[in-house]
Amino acid sequence: MKHWDTVAVVGVGLIGGSIGLDLLAKKLARRVIGIGxxxxxxxxxxRVGAVTETTLDLRAGVGDADLIVVCTPVGRIVDDVLAAAAAAKAGTLITDxxxxxxxxxxxxxxxxPGGVTFVGSHPIAGSEKSGPEAALLDLFDGRTAVVTPAADTPPQATEAVEQFWRQLGSQVVRMTPADxxxxxxxxxxVPHIVASALAAVTPEEWLTLTAGGWLDTTRVAAADGELWVQILTDNRREVxxxxxxxxxxxxxxxxxxENCDSNELETLLAEGRTRREAAGKLRPRTSSNSSTIKGT
Amino acid sequence: MKHWDTVAVVGVGLIGGSIGLDLLAKKLARRVIGIGxxxxxxxxxxRVGAVTETTLDLRAGVGDADLIVVCTPVGRIVDDVLAAAAAAKAGTLITDxxxxxxxxxxxxxxxxPGGVTFVGSHPIAGSEKSGPEAALLDLFDGRTAVVTPAADTPPQATEAVEQFWRQLGSQVVRMTPADxxxxxxxxxxVPHIVASALAAVTPEEWLTLTAGGWLDTTRVAAADGELWVQILTDNRREVxxxxxxxxxxxxxxxxxxENCDSNELETLLAEGRTRREAAGKLRPRTSSNSSTIKGT
Known part of the structure; x- marks a missing residue:
């Protein structure tokens, strides 16, 4: 298994912190430089053991890195990748x-700049919490990580990023950015929008009448709003x-x-149930497999 | 604390079974007759210890009962209450x-018939599972139970049903049926409909790309469809x-x-977050309190 000498993590929140925790706990990297x-x-x-050293200076922090993982909010990622790339040594791999x-x-x-390669990633893991104190060991274990090379990304760079996520226990799925x-x-x-809408329209005086169903259905509505505004506006067309x-x-x-059509209602609910049960039964595939999912 | 001699539970699914488990485990009743x-x-x-005896004959099963709890699907409750009442002895209390x-x-x-009293209840507890095997001890502990007397319900009958739910650990809220x-x-x-819709519109080939958020938001969509068709059509106007x-x-x-209005988007998401956080912070009040919630 590949061992990284120096990994720079730009943005040490829930995701960046969890990556650092895993890299150090599993001895996958000698140094993890936290940049914020x-x-x-x-x-x-x-303090939580997610990084070995820290700096407020992005240029200084990324200079020795073999791998730079940009974990800042969606609206800042392009700028941070470009700033990190400008200060990186030749041969450095960057993902987000x-x-x-x-x-x-x-x-x-x-x-x-020449010699620096970027491959986009999205580990599908998280929580409604945020910040380095919310970082979790094994957050990515058994989860899906999507890797989205561009048409001209060198295959070995894509494979190196995929290997990185497999080292953290993820199942890698390769997709186009659009898919x-x-x-x-x-x-x-869209589930985030819907959860938020459901929570917002429930009058406060009825909250004692909620049970597990409402609490589960609305859970993600408690997440950081600013991050989500960035995600939703960035992916506006698809959303x-x-x-x-x-x-x-x-x-x-x-x-x-309205039509009192119980048969139709039952058919509609059955479709939702079938899909939900199919998702519940999914087991993560072995991390040695990479599959490609086509959009519909 | 009141001790019941004989309680008849009509319908021994998740809710009826859990009531029986609690009554027997907490020695609140000598006999629990399961009717199905x-x-x-x-x-x-x-087998799971939810009842002491069983019968397929509703009339025979309710004859000795001091309390009859009707736990059948919404569409059958009125008929089952009337059938049970016709066979009950004078002084029997019925709830659902x-x-x-x-x-x-x-x-x-x-x-x-004279001498038999009905007071409607709704314990706000459950799960997407069903059947007596899904019955849980302490399912109602710390949960809200709504009791909905009619205008002419004798106060002592309402209080007896409220006491029954408090014996199972619930916090009782008294409301009108309409509220x-x-x-x-x-x-x-409505959360059920929304969860089902979200699950149904997610293409099957993307299910590996779901994480905790989607799984939580859609969880209740896996529940029994027929029961839910009855609930939704019965409460059609309010739904x-x-x-x-x-x-x-x-x-x-x-x-x-559509307007790319990030400020408005953030305001809308913040309202959902505030409401969700308020619900998450609610702690069940002590079970000795009964509060009245007015509809808005």
Missing amino acids: RRQTSLDAAK VGSTKQSIVAGVAGRL HDRALAATSH LTGLANVERRLAAVRQAL | RRQTSLDAAK VGSTKQSIVAGVAGRL HDRALAATSH LTGLANVERRLAAVRQAL
Whole structure:
């Protein structure tokens, strides 16, 4: 298994912190340099064991790195990748963990210095919590990591990034940036909007009448709003398409209810149940497999 | 604390079975008679310790009962309450656990023999699982149980049913049937529709790209469809109102996204986050309190 000498993690929140924890706990890297904009976050990352050293200076922090993982909010990733690339040594590989991929891959394309390579990633793992104190060992173990090479990405760079995620226990899925964004609109971005809407329209005086169903259905609504505004606006076109799909579906349920059509209602609910049960039964495939998912 | 001699549980699924388990484990009743339509379910209820005896004959099963708890699907509750009441001895108290209350309370009103009293209940607890094997000890502990007396219900009958739920550890909330149905449309019935819609519109080939967020948001979609068709059609008017609230909210988010209005988007998400966090912070009040919640 490949051993990294120096990995720079730009942004030491939940995801960046968890990557550092894993790299050090599993002895996959000798040094993990935490780079951030607030000393308090860097101190916390050091305290929880996610990094071996810290710096507020991105240029200084990435100079020795073999691998740079950019874990900043979606709206900052392109700038951070370009700044890191400008200070990186030749041969450095850069990836990110952004929840959207089209704008990031397109924003970096053709703007890197020679000898530095970028391959977009999205580990599908997380929590409604944030910050280095929320970092978890094994956060990526058994989860899917999507890797989204551009048409001209050198195959060995893509493979190295895929290997990195497998080292953290993830199952790697290779997709185009466009297919990734279309899929994630349905599996993550639109569910976030819907969870938030459900929570928002529930009057406060009825909250004692909620049980596990409401609490589960709305859980992700508690996540950081600013991060989500960036994700939703960045993936705006696909999110609008996915949202329209949900709105059409809700209108169909409403129509069936208005018509007192129990058969139609049962058919609609059965389709949801079948899909949910299929997801619940999925087991992560072995991490040695990489599969390609085509968009529909 | 009141001790029941004989409690009849009509319908020994998840809820009926859990009631029986608690009554026997906490020695709140000497006999729990499980009444059902399938011998296999009754046998399972006996096996898991939810009942002391079983019968397929409702009339025979309720004859000795001091308390009858009707735990059948919403669409059958009125008929089962009336059948049980016709065979019950004078002084018997009847309650139910249906997820809707207006049609049940209205359907029973004025149709009971003298000496038998009905008070509607709804313990807000459950799971996407069903059947007596899914019964859980302490399912109602720390949860809210809504009790919905009619205008002419004798106060001592209401208090006895409230005491029953407190014996199982629940916090009791007294509401009118109409207020209950309006609130539950928002806190349970509409979330169910939304969870199902989200699951249904997610293409199967993207299910490996789901994480905790999607799985939580859609969890309740796996529940029994037939039961839910009964609940949704029974509470149709309030569900349609609640669904329209969610649809309006989704349209507002769509409008903000179409307008690229990040400020509005952040405001909308912040409202969802605030409400979700308020619900997460709620702690069950002490079970000696009964509070009244007014609909809005």
